[in-house]
Amino acid sequence: MASILKTVGTLLHQTDGPLTRELLLAPGRFGLGQVPARDLPEAVTDMVCGYCSTGCSLRIHLRNGEASGLTPTTDYPVNLGMACPKGWEALTVLDSPERATTPLLRDDSGRLRPVDWDLALRTFVSRMQEVQAKHGPHSVAFLSTGQIATEEMAFLGALAKFGMGVLHGDGNTRQCMATSVVAYKQAFGFDAPPYTYADFEQSDVIVLIGSNLCIAHPILWERVLRNPHSPEIIVIDPRLTETAMSATQHLAVAPKGDLALLYGTARILIENGWIDRAFIDRSTTGFDDFAAFVAQFTDERITAETGLTAAQVHRFARTIHEGERVSFWWTMGVNQSHQGVRTAQAIINLALMTGNIGRPGTGANSITGQCNAMGSRLFSNTTNLLGGHDFAHPQHRAKIARILNIDPERIPTEPSWPYHQIIEGILRGKIKGLWVVCTNPAHSWINQHDCRDILGRLEFLVVQDMYATTETARMAHLLLPAAGWGEKEGTFINSERRIGVLKKVRRAPGVALADFAIFRAIAHYWGCGEMFAAWDSPAAVFQILKQCSAGQPCDITGIADYRMIEDCGGIQWPWPATKRQTSASDGPSTSASSHSPSSALHAPLPPRERRLFEDGRFYHSDGRARFLFEDPHPLPERTNERFPFLLLTGRGTASQWHTQTRTRQSAVLRKLYPQRLFVEISPLDAAALGIGPNDPVVIESQRGRLRARAVLTHAVQRGQVFLPMHYEEVNQLTLSAFDPYSHQPAYKACAVQVTRADRSGNLRSSP
């Protein structure tokens, strides 16, 4: 009877059952808290994330050896147990139906058809060799990426240049980091971002220039908020970004007025004697010329060119002066500019003249974009010979030839063309075959209509990608399906020079292969397999790259192997074998877990946070840093009556990544960003144009036009509009303008017209 009553009671009010149990949590072990009980990990392993250059570590939960979930790694010195939405969803995007699962070859009817690897590789070789036979060996080029492992980049660069006789290859890092590379190289003598992330926590003044950390690098903003010194945070950005919203001073500078602002600030610092003369004398050269040069940036001039008040600029200068540990950070707002190198160097100059470098909480610090842009900068074998060497330098060539055991004659004596010259080379008929690896120029390259037209002129376009649906993959003659992050091994180098390890925790779909394996196979089919006989695994290549780095500022010969990197919580370069560093640090490596590093024997472990230039010596032969400067140049495309608005572009949300080939594969990430393109416009401009909230508008530049929904916000100033870069059509508007030194495209400013769309919203291309 009682049981009947109980049954009836349960029927009427059921507090437990299969649905409840679906969401049951249970202790996850391995230092984890509670996790979904139906998905308990059997083991865990840590690896670095594959999106941005922050280089967070993710703890992968394994079941049957395969990744079943992840949580951010608690003790990794980069992310301290946190991740952004992209990191949390990193595994989800691997399961997409848009994955490339088999090689695809375009047939005579113009359709991509599945083929097997053998045919794909034979086609690759015969078509590329055919192009080379017809148009010369240099008529084949490659465009690569900052998203694959260092070992893979090195393999691609070595295979193409030493094996296939290709001369020109560049990476999409040209679109994000080239400016910093050149600025550092010229100023410091080597491409060497000097900082460690702990500097964010140690500064008392943090200056962010063209950098929206909150959205682009949320985990670095975490480090800013962990700063216990109540730092002054100064954001220099035309737009009120999330970061600017949290700043103590927001200098809403006119687009590309940053250079004049930085020179003017230098002038104020000098006039007030707010400089570190001792440091300048000991460690730099060219200061007096610089001081004379910046004298012309009077208050009148800087207010005219920046749109700021003199009081704002003086306050900024005084804040720098009063700070004991001032750090300067920049990202794409500086790099993607027609005068990016000089702007970055103007930032470096401020750090040098105030002695804010080489000490905790200081530095002139470029925050990189992609997860392995830093690996590309040292080892992609494009602009630099492997290991940050110079193609033009005979001894460098000899060294690399010796290490690789190849004929020095196979090493080109000049660097590759930069990206835009390769694109131009296609237009001029110099490049006929192109191999695009893990990047999406048909979406991301500046002035998109031209870019697609140019790519369409190729005799042979090979795209190697995880997804068969990227805008560029759809144009390919041959698509090579690549395994993605999580499906292969290797290392990445993050913004603060920290090397982190990648692991194979998922099986690639279909017959997709790791880029590394594809390069091995191509070497074999090309007939140069012998040359790469020693390159049989990423771990083996890591040992080769170590040798390449020997004696360079980026020397990593002291790193034994992947295991040591992992045990140390990542290792920042340099870590040479010869000289055990005793540099001041933020504590010894505490991560070393119970087991000892496999092959490092009893070598000392590197401290977890290290910065460069603590001895005040730079990499130029005289040990001194250079003050470099130049008159500001006007915007390459100024507004006019027909195109009265300046278009700013940038990151939309933290859940979007670049051309969205990956982030759009996660249902949750898709929920977190706007599905339709929107444009931010000042309510004052909108009122003048009769544009209301959410109204459809047409934005037009000399190069194209698109449709977007209006978002009215005072975050953008009058006369400016902002478009997030992730949407395919945005680069139809942008202007092919480049920094003359870094050749980086100036995505951030071009002239556009904004009009309210008619009811039909027709978007026929303009005549």
Next chain:
Amino acid sequence: MSSLLDLPIVRPPRPPAGATAAAPSPAGDDGLLQRLLAAQQTLTAVEVFSRDHDAGLPAQAKYYSRLLPATPPGPGQQYAFEVNLDRCSGCKACVTACHTLNGLDEHETWRDVGLLIGGTPTHPVMQHVTTACHHCLEPACLIACPVDAYEKDPRTGIVKHLDDQCFGCQYCTLACPYDVPKYHADKGIVRKCDMCHSRLAGGEAPACVQACPHEAISIKVVDVRQVIEDAEADHFLPGAPDPQMTLPTTHFKTSRVFPRNTLPADYYQVNPQHPHWPLIVMLVLTQLSVGAFIVGLLLDRWLDATTLTAFRQLHASTALGFGLLALAASVLHLGRPQYAFRAFVGLRHSWLSREILAFGAFAAAACAFAAVCWMRPDSPALPVLGWLVAGTGAGGLFCSVMIYVFTGREFWSFGRTAAKFGLTASLLGIAATWLSLVVYGLCVDAPAANRLLRQAGLPLIQGLAAATVLKLALEASLLRHLMFRRQSPLKRSARLLLGPLSGSSTARVACGLLGGIIMPGFLWKELAAADSQGLLWVVAAGMLFVACVAGELLERYQFFAACAAPRMPGRLNP
């Protein structure tokens, strides 16, 4: 694979000549490809690197321990989320962490991050707002739930959803002003944030608290009295619904001063809401049924009741048929209809339970009435039974009204909703009577039907036209909100009616005019004519009925689709 091959090709370059004329395979392949493919499918991370840790306090606790209260809530207290807006940068890691750590389904999220925009050119403001369930003192979800699938933990104050008790009526998704409970169609139930109660019980932080890189979310112990006092002053959050409705406990704190023009990023957006078709059918047909019975009773009063016996049988059957159809439709609305029997559990607080009970009684009374009509047509109990049907029906109708009034939405205010449902009952009650008359004349007794028509036709026409005019006028009166500057919920509804829902608006008016004005006018003319029994007459009355029902279904569709739901500030999603 085929979908992949069907991809639109973006301006394909010239196909290379002889693309398939590939080089021969290199000699001595040695099975390299096979080895590479095999290696690719071999996972290596476990053997090489995996490491174990002993169980203990989660490593992550060192970051979040200070984001948790030192002691559990005492009497008169409960747990609450506290959001430090100064630290919420809009990264949305909390959303994904909640999704992952709670094992939610692919599209499911329990937390959301909205955006507030405002200020002036010199002081612009942008504020992201992370928000989840507010674990209210008076949870509307809990009060609304007809099956008691919600519990408010007496000790922690956490509002917990009992997934296995839920039968998927989705009423809580309408009742919660913060859009918190989310319906999971595949499972047929609602799920929602439970503040990770099992984590809290074990001394761990909720997923969102653990995962916020900026420590913007924490758990606090709040005094119930304080929450009530705060709600009185209405300083919950700009652009959020009035905290008086449910007394939300989340505290949004900030050192920033929001300008008075601060508004949610999605403030000017209007999106049609989910229409709930089974509910539309259920509402319209229950009202038809109740109306038809009442019209029948009125005819009984006005006309010679003894002449109506046969008609009454037919009409009661018609009305009952529609009533039962309505109740069947309402069951279809449930995600798990097999648990429909739980519906009355929440009788003490849920208008939905009361509605179900009232309409249950109505159905029983109506069955009895119809049965007596057929079996004991001259029973003295008939009038009593008739009024019982009308009474229970009206009671059910009132509960229907209150279900929507309870949500606090302006579009569903008492006056507006009661007028709509009442007018629908009159309008369709009369239309159904016309239908009964036609069937009566066609199938049973043409002369009797004709006599009835002579007596009742005109008032029925007048009643129908009057109800139609009133109802269309009432609905059109909403459009006056378009003239007001303020973007009120009613203006949003009006914008929806003329914007995304304009097609249904046109159809609704057309049906209303056809069924309530044109056809009655035609019938009036026919009535005046000598012989009003042609096929034309039948077709006209049939059209009248169909058009009226269609018009009311469309109106009810708009009742759901055009209702501007209150919600927390939303994302930028123009």
